[in-house]
Amino acid sequence: MFFDTHAHYDDEAFDADRAELLPALHEAGVELIVDPGCDEESSRRALALAEEYPFVYAAVGFHPEELKSYTGSLETIRALAAHEKCVAIGEIGLDYYWDDSRKDEQKALFRAQLELALELDKPVIVHDRDAHGDCLEIVSDYPGLRGVFHCYSGSAETARELIKRGWYLGFDGPVTYKNNRRAAEVLAVCPPERLLLETDSPYLSPVPMRGRRNDSRNLRYVADKIGELLGRSGNEIAALAAENGRRLFGIG
Numbered sequence: 001m002f003f004d005t006h007a008h009y010d011d012e013a014f015d016a017d018r019a020e021l022l023p024a025l026h027e028a029g030v031e032l033i034v035d036p037g038c039d040e041e042s043s044r045r046a047l048a049l050a051e052e053y054p055f056v057y058a059a060v061g062f063h064p065e066e067l068k069s070y071t072g073s074l075e076t077i078r079a080l081a082a083h084e085k086c087v088a089i090g091e092i093g094l095d096y097y098w099d100d101s102r103k104d105e106q107k108a109l110f111r112a113q114l115e116l117a118l119e120l121d122k123p124v125i126v127h128d129r130d131a132h133g134d135c136l137e138i139v140s141d142y143p144g145l146r147g148v149f150h151c152y153s154g155s156a157e158t159a160r161e162l163i164k165r166g167w168y169l170g171f172d173g174p175v176t177y178k179n180n181r182r183a184a185e186v187l188a189v190c191p192p193e194r195l196l197l198e199t200d201s202p203y204l205s206p207v208p209m210r211g212r213r214n215d216s217r218n219l220r221y222v223a224d225k226i227g228e229l230l231g232r233s234g235n236e237i238a239a240l241a242a243e244n245g246r247r248l249f250g251i252g
């Protein structure tokens with residue numbers, strides 16, 4: 001029933017109980033999970049989880065916050081992407097939250113990974129934090145590319161532009177936060193067939209789980225809230241989002 005298209009189960013936050021937790025999630029109705037890597041090491045760990053659990057898939061790539069561990073070559077990422085359970089290049093993108101964000105280097109790494117995705121014919125998982133204009137400009141340079149703007153936080157206007165270009169939008173815990181008017185505005189312009197559900201576990205727990213470690217079981221709170229905003233049931237939202245995720249990531 002639920003497809004969590006973005007959860008970091010390779011994160012150390014799950015070290016203590018990962019082996020019990022993952023089967024429990026599946027038992028609780030989480031049918032599929034995509035675990036995106038953030039650098040070479042976590043991409044490897046994500047693939048190892050995908051090998052261990054049939055319902056887990058992986059993405060590989062350098063997160064903009066891991067720029068420091070990028071040595072100028074994507075050869076390892078390219079090799080990892082050949083794994084049969086690697087369904088995307090990600091998590092990649094731009095993050096301008098920090099003052100010393102080395103924007104030019106981030107942009108170059110982002111472009112290099114978008115080009116790799118095009119070459120390998122894989123979708124991408126984009127992280128865009130405080131960099132909406134540059135992200136839109138850059139992805140617009142690669143018209144054949146498909147993918148998702150994970151935890152979409154831009155305006156409804158930018159959402160429209162992305163949707164026109166074929167992109168999917170990912171929705172997470174923040175849609176449940178009080179006074180999140182922007183989420184409602186974005187959902188109003190997002191066609192149902194472009195919507196994905198994600199947790200970004202262990203981060204971004206939805207209400208009423210805020211402040212606790214997140215996991216994919218909490219996807220139902222996000223689905224219910226979106227359902228409430230769109231006048232549909234949470235189950236309907238979960239089902240159509242799961243269908244969308246399978247389509248984007250090519251999971252039959």
Ligand code: NI
Nearest residue numbers: 006008091200
């Ligand atoms: Ni993430």
